[in-house]
Amino acid sequence: MSLSAIECGFIPLVDSAPLVVARELGFAAEEGLDLRLHKERSWSALRDKLAFGRLDAAHMLAPAPVAMSMGLGGMPMRIDALSVLSINGDVVCVSPELASKMRDNGLPPDLLAAEGIGRSLIAAAPRPLKIGVPFPFSMHAELLYYWFGALGLAAPQELVVRTVPPPLMGEAMAAGEIDAFCVGEPWGSVAVSKGVAELVMPACAIWAFAPEKVLAVRHDWVGERPDAAEALMRAVWRAGRWLAEPGNAMTAAEFLSRAAYLDIGSYAIERTLAGRVVVSESGEERAAPRLIAFFDGAATFPWRSQAVWIATRLAERNGLDRAEAARAGRSCFRSDLYRAHLGPIGADLPMSSEKLEGSLTERTRVASSTGEMMLGPDRFFDGRVFDPETASGARSD
Amino acid sequence: MTGSLKIAVVEPDRDRAMLIVDGLREAGDYEVAVVGDAAALARKIAELAPDLVLIDLENPSRDTLEELATASTPLERPVAMFVDRSEDALTKAAIEAGVSAYVVDGLKKERIKPILDAAITRFNMVSRIRKELDATKAALAERKMIDRAKGVLMSARGLSEDEAYSLLRKTAMDQGKRIAEVASALVTAAELLK
Numbered sequence: 120m121s122l123s124a125i126e127c128g129f130i131p132l133v134d135s136a137p138l139v140v141a142r143e144l145g146f147a148a149e150e151g152l153d154l155r156l157h158k159e160r161s162w163s164a165l166r167d168k169l170a171f172g173r174l175d176a177a178h179m180l181a182p183a184p185v186a187m188s189m190g191l192g193g194m195p196m197r198i199d200a201l202s203v204l205s206i207n208g209d210v211v212c213v214s215p216e217l218a219s220k221m222r223d224n225g226l227p228p229d230l231l232a233a234e235g236i237g238r239s240l241i242a243a244a245p246r247p248l249k250i251g252v253p254f255p256f257s258m259h260a261e262l263l264y265y266w267f268g269a270l271g272l273a274a275p276q277e278l279v280v281r282t283v284p285p286p287l288m289g290e291a292m293a294a295g296e297i298d299a300f301c302v303g304e305p306w307g308s309v310a311v312s313k314g315v316a317e318l319v320m321p322a323c324a325i326w327a328f329a330p331e332k333v334l335a336v337r338h339d340w341v342g343e344r345p346d347a348a349e350a351l352m353r354a355v356w357r358a359g360r361w362l363a364e365p366g367n368a369m370t371a372a373e374f375l376s377r378a379a380y381l382d383i384g385s386y387a388i389e390r391t392l393a394g395r396v397v398v399s400e401s402g403e404e405r406a407a408p409r410l411i412a413f414f415d416g417a418a419t420f421p422w423r424s425q426a427v428w429i430a431t432r433l434a435e436r437n438g439l440d441r442a443e444a445a446r447a448g449r450s451c452f453r454s455d456l457y458r459a460h461l462g463p464i465g466a467d468l469p470m471s472s473e474k475l476e477g478s479l480t481e482r483t484r485v486a487s488s489t490g491e492m493m494l495g496p497d498r499f500f501d502g503r504v505f506d507p508e509t510a511s512g513a514r515s516d
Numbered sequence: 517m518t519g520s521l522k523i524a525v526v527e528p529d530r531d532r533a534m535l536i537v538d539g540l541r542e543a544g545d546y547e548v549a550v551v552g553d554a555a556a557l558a559r560k561i562a563e564l565a566p567d568l569v570l571i572d573l574e575n576p577s578r579d580t581l582e583e584l585a586t587a588s589t590p591l592e593r594p595v596a597m598f599v600d601r602s603e604d605a606l607t608k609a610a611i612e613a614g615v616s617a618y619v620v621d622g623l624k625k626e627r628i629k630p631i632l633d634a635a636i637t638r639f640n641m642v643s644r645i646r647k648e649l650d651a652t653k654a655a656l657a658e659r660k661m662i663d664r665a666k667g668v669l670m671s672a673r674g675l676s677e678d679e680a681y682s683l684l685r686k687t688a689m690d691q692g693k694r695i696a697e698v699a700s701a702l703v704t705a706a707e708l709l710k
Contacts, residue, residue, distance in 0.1 A: 163578040193585035284576040
């Protein structure tokens with residue numbers, strides 16, 4: 120049987136793992152797909168190639184398809200998220216000078232103490248605090264705006280979020296363009312090992328269950344190649360399940376370290392998969408629970424409430440109508456396709472496609488299509504709960 | 517308004533940048549500026565306030581330009597990537613040539629087209645030159661490596677230059693490898709044994 124080709128773009132990051140594993144371990148071939156992976160050099164190039172049909176699918180920052188569907192950014196277009204590829208995985212790093220000031224001011228010993236770490240950073244940082252992210256429409260940016268916003272730092276007067284390609288973060292910091300940055304692993308730990316920056320906190324301390332990357336396709340493509348879309352979703356979901364087995368981290372790291380993918384030593388990748396980060400130049404490592412997740416807790420389910428959270432946050436900052444933004448967000452997270460295609464092969468399906476985001480402080484057993492499933496924790500550091508219905512004005516109570 | 521348009525070309529390689537600038541100047545009366553420094557890209561563009569920005573599709577700094585397309589831009593003028601589905605052939609040619617253009621909102625299509633046409637031609641030329649250059653460089657590097665490997669064999673085993681080359685070639689054929697690969701492995705090993 121000849122395989123059906125899918126051209127899929129990715130950015131070299133640990134969270135491209137489900138795509139790499141789907142190809143390398145044959146999950147894609149089992150579904151009749153020749154999953155061709157193309158390493159891209161920027162999120163803009165990846166997006167443009169997807170939009171113009173040079174790519175069929177892409178490893179995309181979760182807020183990117185929402186923003187594009189809302190008409191924001193340089194390339195407005197309806198892009199759908201078929202599933203979530205990964206949860207969490209970003210880290211916050213600061214310049215060595217800023218880190219030393221933070222230590223002088225007092226720094227909580229707990230790596231996940233977002234409030235204390237945030238206050239220490241705000242006290243030590245210049246005004247405005249300039250912080251680098253890889254892309255304007257990214258979970259990195261959303262988490263930073265949320266974190267500093269909740270702690271009373273106003274954007275853009277006191278907080279400037281700037282886009283800097285991750286390989287240039289160190290240079291931009293040395294040139295005084297930024298004081299801190301937020302990037303996906305392993306690039307944070309790599310910068311720390313080089314002495315360029317110090318890691319102060321994994322971003323999962325801000326939101327314990329943040330959808331980081333999604334499997335994105337053009338909205339029209341789903342209609343043109345429904346079978347390919349279904350096969351791709353199944354292959355990638357199986358890859359995520361394989362990645363969640365603790366014994367597979369070493370093998371996954373080996374695949375990802377190859378020249379065609381991340382092209383760095385496998386140890387740095389395995390460390391991330393095992394939930395550890397490097398916090399100092401001397402190579403000191405610390406455990407960061409739920410640093411990154413590919414499967415557990417319905418990680419791959421594209422919750423429409425996640426999309427509404429992203430959409431309403433984007434709408435607020437860009438002066439757009441929240442209800443309209445929420446509608447665009449909801450329609451681009453395809454929980455309908457997820458239910459239709461992944462339910463039959465054993466994916467746990469929640470009873471609803473929207474939930475109160477941030478309501479679970481612990482892992483919690485909830486009812487599911489097959490009986491029950493485990494969700495969470497998904498709390499925000501400030502304990503606020505996000506109700507997608509009231510937030511988007513869909514319910515008027 | 518018919519004043520000359522201001523174009524910013526983002527390109528770190530000076531020679532490539534000049535080729536593109538020349539092409540644009542031939543195409544019309546444009547004010548063209550080059551931005552080479554990636555670290556301060558957003559600030560430089562804000563200072564220039566161009567009507568149109570041209571950048572290699574594959575340039576990693578493109579994500580920084582993406583900021584210009586969001587609401588609170590340093591330019592304080594809305595910018596969009598050039599997308600015109602009515603001119604699909606032009607857009608397609610631009611993507612194929614690796615050109616991306618950011619255009620200030622409201623700029624008329626007939627003013628953009630000649631610029632993009634010129635940019636596409638030059639980007640294609642630049643990419644051809646780059647490919648040639650890369651191939652030449654690779655060939656030279658291989659030749660140098662083979663010469664060094666011949667030198668290693670000549671001094672270690674007392675072979676003539678022709679014999680050394682024959683041995684490299686035979687080994688490569690036996691192992692199903694390229695001569696340059698065998699030469700490189702030999703040179704690495706010889707350095708380790710020094």
